[in-house]
Amino acid sequence: MAVYTDVNLDELSAVLQRFDLGELRSSRGIAEGVENSNYLIETDKARYILTLYEKRVAAADLPFFLGLMEHLAGNSIPCPLPMHDEQGTALFELSNRPAALISYLDGVSIDQPSQGHCHQVGTALADLHAAQTGFTSVRANALSLDGWRDLAASCLQDAAKVEPNLPALITDELSFLAKCWPDADVLPSGVIHADLFPDNVFFLHGTLSGIIDFYFACNDMLSYDLAICLNAWCFNPNRQFLPAHAEALIAGYSAKRPLTRDEQDILPLLCRGAAMRFLLTRLYDWLNPAPGALVKPKDPLDYVARLKFFQTWGFP
Amino acid sequence: MAVYTDVNLDELSAVLQRFDLGELRSSRGIAEGVENSNYLIETDKARYILTLYEKRVAAADLPFFLGLMEHLAGNSIPCPLPMHDEQGTALFELSNRPAALISYLDGVSIDQPSQGHCHQVGTALADLHAAQTGFTSVRANALSLDGWRDLAASCLQDAAKVEPNLPALITDELSFLAKCWPDADVLPSGVIHADLFPDNVFFLHGTLSGIIDFYFACNDMLSYDLAICLNAWCFNPNRQFLPAHAEALIAGYSAKRPLTRDEQDILPLLCRGAAMRFLLTRLYDWLNPAPGALVKPKDPLDYVARLKFFQTWGFP
Numbered sequence: 001m002a003v004y005t006d007v008n009l010d011e012l013s014a015v016l017q018r019f020d021l022g023e024l025r026s027s028r029g030i031a032e033g034v035e036n037s038n039y040l041i042e043t044d045k046a047r048y049i050l051t052l053y054e055k056r057v058a059a060a061d062l063p064f065f066l067g068l069m070e071h072l073a074g075n076s077i078p079c080p081l082p083m084h085d086e087q088g089t090a091l092f093e094l095s096n097r098p099a100a101l102i103s104y105l106d107g108v109s110i111d112q113p114s115q116g117h118c119h120q121v122g123t124a125l126a127d128l129h130a131a132q133t134g135f136t137s138v139r140a141n142a143l144s145l146d147g148w149r150d151l152a153a154s155c156l157q158d159a160a161k162v163e164p165n166l167p168a169l170i171t172d173e174l175s176f177l178a179k180c181w182p183d184a185d186v187l188p189s190g191v192i193h194a195d196l197f198p199d200n201v202f203f204l205h206g207t208l209s210g211i212i213d214f215y216f217a218c219n220d221m222l223s224y225d226l227a228i229c230l231n232a233w234c235f236n237p238n239r240q241f242l243p244a245h246a247e248a249l250i251a252g253y254s255a256k257r258p259l260t261r262d263e264q265d266i267l268p269l270l271c272r273g274a275a276m277r278f279l280l281t282r283l284y285d286w287l288n289p290a291p292g293a294l295v296k297p298k299d300p301l302d303y304v305a306r307l308k309f310f311q312t313w314g315f316p
Numbered sequence: 317m318a319v320y321t322d323v324n325l326d327e328l329s330a331v332l333q334r335f336d337l338g339e340l341r342s343s344r345g346i347a348e349g350v351e352n353s354n355y356l357i358e359t360d361k362a363r364y365i366l367t368l369y370e371k372r373v374a375a376a377d378l379p380f381f382l383g384l385m386e387h388l389a390g391n392s393i394p395c396p397l398p399m400h401d402e403q404g405t406a407l408f409e410l411s412n413r414p415a416a417l418i419s420y421l422d423g424v425s426i427d428q429p430s431q432g433h434c435h436q437v438g439t440a441l442a443d444l445h446a447a448q449t450g451f452t453s454v455r456a457n458a459l460s461l462d463g464w465r466d467l468a469a470s471c472l473q474d475a476a477k478v479e480p481n482l483p484a485l486i487t488d489e490l491s492f493l494a495k496c497w498p499d500a501d502v503l504p505s506g507v508i509h510a511d512l513f514p515d516n517v518f519f520l521h522g523t524l525s526g527i528i529d530f531y532f533a534c535n536d537m538l539s540y541d542l543a544i545c546l547n548a549w550c551f552n553p554n555r556q557f558l559p560a561h562a563e564a565l566i567a568g569y570s571a572k573r574p575l576t577r578d579e580q581d582i583l584p585l586l587c588r589g590a591a592m593r594f595l596l597t598r599l600y601d602w603l604n605p606a607p608g609a610l611v612k613p614k615d616p617l618d619y620v621a622r623l624k625f626f627q628t629w630g631f632p
Contacts, residue, residue, distance in 0.1 A: 009424055025520060027424045028356060031345035040344060040356065042422070106358070108325055108343045204341060 007039055007050070008095050015092055016043055019085050019101065035215060037097075040104065047104035049080065052097040057215055059098050064139045065214050066090045066100055068132075068191060073103075075131035077124075079211045080105060105210035107202025115248040118233050120208040121201060122252025125193070125229060128211065129222050129257060132191045141194065141218040143277050145181050148174060151280040158287045162300060170280070173307060177273055184221050187263055192225035194218055197232040223263040226253055227270035231278060231306050239305035247316050264315045271310040279303035323355055323366070324411050331408055332359055335401050335417065351531060353413075356420065363420035365396065368413040373531055375414050380455045381530050382406045382416055384448075384507060389419075391447035393440075395527045396421060421526035423518025431564040434549050436524040437517060438568025441509070441545060444527065445538050445573060448507045457510065457534040459593050461497050464490060467596040474603045478616060486596070489623060493589055500537055503579055508541035510534055513548040539579040542569055543586035547594060547622050555621035563632050580631045587626040595619035 013024050022043030027050075032038045037052040053062060066082045070090075073081040080102035082090040090100050110117055141147070152170050159166040193200075195216040202210035226249070234245040253259070259267070282300035289297050329340050338359030343366070348354045353368040369378060382398045386406070389397040396418035398406040406416050426433055457463070468486050475482040509516075511532040518526035542565070550561040569575070575583070598616035605613050 006427065009427065023521065024424060025422045026518070029347035030356070031347055040346070106341045108340060111322065111325065202342070205339065 006095065007037075007052070011094050012041070012050070015094065015099075015101070016041075019083050021045055021048065021083060021101065041101065048083065048101045049104055050094075050099065050101050052094060052099045054097065061139060062091055062098055062100070064137045065217060066102075067137055068135060068217055069102065069214055071135040072128060072131050075133075077128055077131045077211065078105065078209055079214065105202055105212065107204040107209035109199050109201065110203055111198070112237070113198055113233050113245070115244050116206075117203065117208075118245045118249040119252035120203075121196065121229060121233060122226075122249040122254075123256055124201070124208050124211060124252075125196060125225060126253045126256030128193060129190060129225070135191060139191075139218045141184075141192075141220040143194070143216070143218075143281065144220065144273075145178060148177070148273075148276055148280050151284050155280065155283045155287055159283060162283065162286065163304065166283075166304065169304065169307070170276075173272065173276055173311075177269075177276060180269060181273060182221065182266060182269075184219070187221045187223055187266065188260065189219065189221050191217055192220050192222060192228075194220065194225060194228060196225065196229050221270065222257075223259060223267060224270045224274065226250070226259075227267060227274040228277075230267075230271050231274045231303070231310075235302075235306060235309075239302055241309050241313070243316065250316065267315050268310055268313045271313065272307060275303050275307035275310055279307055322411065323368070327410050328357070328366070331410065331415075331417070332357075335399050337361055337364065337399060337417065357417065364399065364417045365420055366410075366415065366417050368410060368415045370413065377455060378407055378414055378416070380453045381533060382418075383453055384451060384533055385418065385530055387451040388444060388447050391449075393444055393447050393527065394421065394525055395530065421518055421528065423520040423525035425515050425517065426519055427514070428553070429514055429549050429561070431560050432522075433519065433524075434561045434565040435568035436519075437512065437545060437549060438542075438565040438570075439572055440517070440524050440527060440568075441512060441541060442569045442572030444509060445506060445541070451507060455507075455534045457500075457508075457536045459510070459532070459534075459597065460536065461494060461589075464493070464589075464592055464596050467600050471596065471599050471603055475599060478599065478602065479620065482599075482620065485620065485623070486592075489588065489592055489627075493585075493592060496585060497589060498537065498582060498585075500535070503537045503539055503582065504576065505535065505537050507533055508536050508538060508544075510536065510541065510544060512541065512545050537586065538573075539575060539583060540586045540590065542566070542575075543583060543590040544593075546583075546587050547590045547619070547626075551618075551622060551625075555618055557625050557629070559632065566632065583631050584626055584629045587629065588623060591619050591623035591626050595623055 007027060016022060016024055022045030025042045025044055028040050030038050030040050035056045036054050039050040041048045041050045069079050070082050072079050083101040084090050092099055152174055156167050156170065159170060195213060200211065200213040201208060229249055230246055233249055234242050236242060279300055282298050282303060285297040286300050323343060332338060332340055338361030341358045341360055344356050346354050346356050351372045352370050355366040357364045357366045385395050386398050388395050399417040400406050408415055468490055472483050472486065475486060509530065511529060516527065516529040517524060545565055546562055549565055550558050552558060595616055598614050598619060601613040602616050
C-alpha cells in the first residue's frame with residue numbers, strides 16, 4: 001500500500017488528452033500494491049488506475065508486465081488492460097517516473113476466503129496459464145533459488161531477532177531446497193502470476209471478477225504458481241492449514257488443467273519453496289522497513305508456520 | 317494519508333443494506349486525511365467515502381462534525397453529505413471503530429494554486445461562514461493558545477534538532493501571542509473549517525467543486541479561518557509569500573463578507589497565530605511520527621518561514 005509520489009496534474013491531463021481518455025474529473029491516491037504509487041483516476045469517459053513505478057520495479061521489465069496484461073485481457077482473463085496513445089505506446093513519464101494507465105476493475109478482495117473462493121481461484125489460475133499461448137516475452141524469476149540465497153545472506157544475521165531458531169531453519173531449508181529444487185523445464189512451465197494472493201483477486205457478488213498486480217509475473221513452473229496459492233489462500237489467520245480449501249483450490253485448477261503425476265508428487269516441495277520465498281521477502285521487509293511505505297510490514301512468522309507445515313505435508 | 321484499519325466486508329455489506337445504499341461493488345483504501353482510515357466505496361447505486369475514525373479523533377466530537385457537514389450540504393455548500401439509516405443515525409461501528417459513510421465528491425486538489433483558485437477559495441470560505449446560520453452545536457478550538465502551549469511544552473526539548481534557533485523562536489512568539497491573542501467574542505465568530513488547505517478543496521474543470529475534511533472544524537474567529545487560508549494558499553514551494561494570491565483570497569472573501577476595520581487590523585496577528593498552530597502540529601508529528609501513518613511527516617520549517625514572514629506583514 002503506497003503513494004510515494006505526488007502526481008503533477010497538468011502533466012496527467014496532457015497524457016489523458018494524448019491517450020484520448022477524456023477530461024480529468026478526479027484523482028485519488030489509493031493504498032494498493034507495495035512497490036509503486038497508485039491513483040484511481042476518473043475522467044468523463046471512464047475510470048483508470050494510474051501507476052507510477054518506483055525504484056523497486058526495474059524499468060526494463062515494464063514492457064513485459066504491460067504486454068502480459070494486454071495479452072491476457074485480450075484472451076478473456078479479467079485483468080487490467082493497459083491504455084495506449086495513437087502510436088501504441090502504453091508507458092509514459094509522469095512526475096519523473098515511468099508510468100502507465102490501466103483499466104479499473106470492479107470487485108472487492110476477500111479477507112477470509114471460503115472453499116468456494118478457493119475453487120474459483122484455482123480455475124482462474126488455470127485459465128491464466130492457458131491464456132498465455134502466443135505471448136512470447138520472457139522474464140526470469142528473480143525470486144527463485146538464487147534470489148532466496150541472496151535474501152537469506154542479507155537477513156541471516158538479524159533473523160534471530162525475529163525468532164531465535166530462524167537462522168537455523170532458513171539455512172537448513174535452503175540447503176535442502178538447493179539439493180532438490182527442480183529445473184523449470186522438467187515440469188510444465190510458462191508465465192506465472194507469482195503473487196496471486198487474496199489482495200490481488202476481486203470478487204463481485206461472490207464471483208471472481210478481477211486479477212491484478214502482475215508485477216511479479218515471470219517464467220517458471222506452472223505448478224509453482226499453484227503452490228504459491230496454496231500458501232496464500234489455504235491458511236486461517238491462526239496459521240492453521242485448511243485442507244478442504246486446498247482440495248477446492250487444486251480441484252478448481254485440475255478441472256481446467258489436470259496436474260501430471262510428477263507435478264502432484266513435487267507439489268509439497270514447491271509449497272516449501274513458495275513458503276521460503278515469502279518468508280524471506282517478508283523477513284527482509286521486516287528488518288528493512290521502507291521509509292515511505294504506507295503499510296506495516298507483514299509478519300514473516302506467518303510463513304515460518306507455513307514452511308513447517310509443508311515440510312510434513314503430502315499431496316491430498 | 318492513511319489506511320490504518322482493514323474493513324470487514326461482511327459488516328460493511330450489512331451497513332450498506334441497513335442504510336439502503338445498494339450492493340457493494342468495490343472498496344479501495346485511499347490515501348486521504350492523516351487522522352483516519354478512508355475507503356472509496358462503490359455500490360450499484362453510487363460512490364461513498366467510508367471513514368473509520370481512529371484514536372486521534374474524539375468519538376464525542378463526531379456528531380458535531382457530521383452534523384456540520386449535513387447542515388452545510390443542506391445549505392448549498394459543496395461538502396460531503398453523511399448517509400443515514402432509517403432512524404436518522406449516521407454513525408455506526410465497523411471493525412471495532414466508529415465509522416460513517418459520506419457522499420463522494422468529484423474534482424482534484426491543486427498542488428500550486430493560481431490567483432483565480434485563491435479568489436474562489438475566499439468566496440467559498442465566506443459562503444461556508446454564512447451557511448452555518450441555524451447550526452447550533454458548538455466545539456471549542458483545541459488547537460488555539462492553550463493547545464499551542466501544550467504542544468510547545470512537549471516539543472521544545474527536541475525542537476533544536478530541527479533548527480538550533482527553533483526553541484527560542486517558539487518561546488518568544490508564544491509569549492507575544494499570549495499577550496495579544498484576542499478573545500474569540502471580540503471579533504465576528506462562529507464555526508470555522510480550521511484546515512482549509514489545498515488538499516481539502518477540489519476543483520473540476522477550473523471551478524471549485526468540493527470542500528472536504530471537517531475534522532478540525534470548531535468555533536473561533538471567522539477571520540482566523542481566513543488567516544489559515546493565507547498560510548495555506550499564498551506561499552510558493554520555496555516558502556515565498558505571493559502577495560497577489562493573498563489579495564485575490566481576501567478579495568474573494570470580502571466580496572461576500574466585508575472584513576470589519578478591527579478584523580483587517582488584526583489579520584496579520586491571526587496569520588502569526590495560524591503559522592504557529594501549523595508549525596507546532598507539524599513539529600510534533602515530525603518528532604513523533606505515527607508508526608501506522610502512511611505519509612512522511614510534513615516539514616515544520618515551511619511554517620517557520622511563514623511565521624517569520626507574518627511577523628513583518630501588514631494588511632494589504
